[in-house]
Amino acid sequence: MIFRILQVAFTMPSSCSAYNCFNTSAQGYALVRYPHDETLKRKWIAAVGRGKNWSPGCQRLCEVSSNVQYAL
Numbered sequence: 001m002i003f004r005i006l007q008v009a010f011t012m013p014s015s016c017s018a019y020n021c022f023n024t025s026a027q028g029y030a031l032v033r034y035p036h037d038e039t040l041k042r043k044w045i046a047a048v049g050r051g052k053n054w055s056p057g058c059q060r061l062c063e064v065s066s067n068v069q070y071a072l
């Protein structure tokens with residue numbers, strides 16, 4: 001199971017981290033990093049719908065999902 005998760009992580013390094021969003025850079029979407037600003041980053045985390053304790057780590061967000069965050 002852990003191996004499977006790692007395999008997925010390695011084969012899809014540039015997919016969107018938003019809940020229920022499956023856009024990838026391979027599909028032509030621009031993927032952006034989470035902001036360094038803590039307040040802004042928390043807003044994004046709240047908006048991706050993965051819970052308050054979820055941390056994006058080195059994951060990214062696609063342009064569609066990040067536009068949703070900017071609209072907040």
Ligand SMILES: [Zn+2]
Pocket residue numbers: 016017018021022023061062063064065066
């Ligand atoms: Zn997305």
